[in-house]
Amino acid sequence: MRDAEDFDAFYATSARRVLAHVSMMVGSPAEAEDAVAEAYLRAWNRWSKISTYDNPEAWVRQVAYRHAVSAWRKAFNRRHAHRREHAGAHVDALGPDHVAIVAALRRIPADQRRVIVLHHLVGLSVAEIHRETGIPAGTVTTWLARGRRAMAAYLADDETRETERRPSDV
Template identity: 80%
Template sequence: MTRDAEDFDTFYATSSRRVTAHVAMMVGNRAEAEDAVAEAYLRAWNRWHRISAYDDPEAWVRQVAYRHAVSAWRKAVNRLRAHRSETTDRHVEALNPDHVAIVAALRQIPADQRRVIVLHHLAGRSVAEIHRETGIPPGTVTTWLARGRRALAAHLTDRETYETGREHRDV
């Protein structure tokens, strides 16, 4: 095995699950994310001599996977429109109740907000790193983070607990 192959294997082993989880959260579908991430790692392998020299090869793979997923989604939508067919693939992979709730809430907010929320809170990226990875201006990242957090809070609030707690305070 060559040095490049060993480096890539190590990179893949240490980052692939994390990148897949991030992209799945961004696009809202685990199967689509897995396909996109596989394609991104293939592209990274084909360019490993260059990609390995980047400050953050994982960000490159995540960006390529996200773009591939969006492109695949657009192609699928166009195909569906062309054939006037409908799909009902709304399967939610149940890992645990919190994960399901977060994924469901993420699906309810705009894609741009969802993307920066996942990159910041799940991938651990700073606003500057999100800017470098996506090209989104830092001020816009900050705005989308704030709006996304508010939107998520509305979808993640346990209304029954909230209303019950409120009633007790009013008494």
């Protein structure tokens, strides 16, 4: 009975956060929901072991991400059809900055997007990202730098881009 209570508490305190992180990593809230649900099911089935880990939330996030990637490989065409169908969907209560960041994240390579989300949104250090993902720390650092540069280009407003293209008259 204690395991069920511990798991319920773990789920209650981490599920929304993990869903938000995985959603940004994979670029699709619907696919993230499926992957996160599967990850929590796997965590529940192994809770006696998972609960002893230093960071069970990182385990769930990693399993969810891997599950999503596996689903992409199995259903590549379905995923693209889903994205086209929902491309113009309006979401209430999201500010323009949030929408711009998510759009920019979707435009950068998946590896860069993953480390950007883990570092800037989850708050993990480079070393923690390495431990969670197995990606070498140097590669994490490189992907963070490249991802930031790419996102900066997508997040710059038209006026900023125009100013960067031509020297100002002094």
